[in-house]
Amino acid sequence: MPGGATPTETLGDVGEFGLIQRIRRLFPGTEPTVVHGIGDDVAVVRTDSDHLLLVTCDCQIEGVHFLRHALNFWDLGWRAASVNLSDLAAMGGEPLWAVVSLMAPAELPVKAVEDLYRGMADALRPWQATVVGGNTARHPDRLVVDVTLLGRARPDGIVTRDGARPGDVIVVTGTLGGARAGLEWARGRVAGDAPEVRKQAMARYRTPRARVAEGKALAATGRVRAMLDVSDGLLGDLRHLCQASGVGALVEAACIPVDPCCRQTALSVGADPLEWALRGGEDYELLFSVDRQGGVGQVMEALGAVSDVAFAVIGWIVPREAGIQVVFPDGTRRSLTAEGGWDHFGSRPDK
Numbered sequence: 188m189p190g191g192a193t194p195t196e197t198l199g200d201v202g203e204f205g206l207i208q209r210i211r212r213l214f215p216g217t218e219p220t221v222v223h224g225i226g227d228d229v230a231v232v233r234t235d236s237d238h239l240l241l242v243t244c245d246c247q248i249e250g251v252h253f254l255r256h257a258l259n260f261w262d263l264g265w266r267a268a269s270v271n272l273s274d275l276a277a278m279g280g281e282p283l284w285a286v287v288s289l290m291a292p293a294e295l296p297v298k299a300v301e302d303l304y305r306g307m308a309d310a311l312r313p314w315q316a317t318v319v320g321g322n323t324a325r326h327p328d329r330l331v332v333d334v335t336l337l338g339r340a341r342p343d344g345i346v347t348r349d350g351a352r353p354g355d356v357i358v359v360t361g362t363l364g365g366a367r368a369g370l371e372w373a374r375g376r377v378a379g380d381a382p383e384v385r386k387q388a389m390a391r392y393r394t395p396r397a398r399v400a401e402g403k404a405l406a407a408t409g410r411v412r413a414m415l416d417v418s419d420g421l422l423g424d425l426r427h428l429c430q431a432s433g434v435g436a437l438v439e440a441a442c443i444p445v446d447p448c449c450r451q452t453a454l455s456v457g458a459d460p461l462e463w464a465l466r467g468g469e470d471y472e473l474l475f476s477v478d479r480q481g482g483v484g485q486v487m488e489a490l491g492a493v494s495d496v497a498f499a500v501i502g503w504i505v506p507r508e509a510g511i512q513v514v515f516p517d518g519t520r521r522s523l524t525a526e527g528g529w530d531h532f533g534s535r536p537d538k
């Protein structure tokens with residue numbers, strides 16, 4: 188292909204997001220039906236309806252996203268649905284239909300698959316969303332669940348990643364680092380006996396809660412300028428938001444809502460809880476920017492009307508030249524412009 192990769196270039200060389208850029212060049216999304224193609228949490232396409240159609244897919248691969256001993260099949264189904272619900276939430280959409288591609292070894296008990304689909308159904312049901320189809324194939328040695336989720340939004344009810352402007356405040360829902368703590372417990376890397384901490388951390392890892400009602404309510408205010416969900420880690424996803432919007436960010440370390448179970452787990456293994464909260468990933472919280480002048484109070488009120496989830500103002504958007512920096516309580520700054528979050532082919536902060 189002209190202008191394409193050299194024959195020796197590998198996925199490891201370009202990384203996950205370099206690869207997505209290459210694919211995006213082949214599909215720039217200029218067709219009249221494509222409102223937002225490759226590059227955001229979901230694709231947005233136009234139909235004859237007064238709503239836009241939203242489409243997204245994310246998969247769960249044994250050994251990459253989950254360890255079979257660390258969750259049950261219901262959990263896995265819940266997780267596979269929720270990571271997709273979370274992307275739809277980050278766009279302000281309403282979930283409607285899922286199609287599921289299931290790849291499994293022939294030895295897998297049928298009950299396991301039924302439990303998996305029960306978990307998926309339970310995650311979709313509160314939104315009256317459901318599984319309408321899929322595909323099934325044998326996998327030689329592991330379980331893979333790939334979910335495609337369709338949803339809808341009114342044209343003025345979506346929030347993309349690219350609208351953040353200098354001066355906006357940066358807000359995150361819930362707490363961070365809990366899923367990373369759960370992963371450490373799942374891997375057997377945490378010694379000692381703290382059953383309550385273990386339980387909470389494992390729940391964050393196994394059964395994330397997608398912020399669907401929150402995303403829709405936030406988008407409906409018309410005051411949220413950019414939004415995405417935290418799957419790759421706060422810093423990784425903040426970087427995605429900043430790159431898409433052409434801005435930088437200043438984050439106050441003291442304002443990061445570190446999950447208590449992350450704090451306790453990290454300290455028990457001599458790790459830095461803040462590091463897990465910043466780079467852990469898979470918390471599936473919403474990260475968004477709000478015009479400082481344009482009604483932070485109104486946005487928070489809208490959030491409070493649909494949910495009792497906590498939120499934290501963690502910093503503000505600055506011009507692109509400033510990069511991404513974290514400010515510590517003693518005034519020192521760490522530039523994180525060059526540090527990323529989870530990259531399937533490059534850096535994996537959990538090593």
Ligand SMILES: Nc1ncnc2c1ncn2[C@@H]1O[C@H](COP(=O)(O)OP(=O)(O)O)[C@@H](O)[C@H]1O
Pocket residue numbers: 207210224225226227228229230244245274418419
């Ligand atoms: N293999 C692919 N082919 C086409 N588009 C892709 C591919 N992988 C990712 N994308 C697109 O790139 C963007 C970023 O993907 P990703 O980082 O997986 O997003 P998310 O964290 O929201 O799941 C999305 O718009 C997604 O649809």
Ligand SMILES: Cc1ncc(C[n+]2csc(CCOP(=O)(O)OP(=O)(O)O)c2C)c(N)n1
Pocket residue numbers: 245246250251252253254270370418419467468469529531537
């Ligand atoms: C066994 C195991 N190892 C590592 C992780 C950590 N991990 C795997 S994928 C991932 C990032 C999020 O997954 P991805 O497929 O990139 O979702 P997306 O960003 O596309 O929504 C993280 C933090 C895990 N969940 N399980």
Ligand SMILES: [Mg+2]
Pocket residue numbers: 244245
């Ligand atoms: Mg993805």
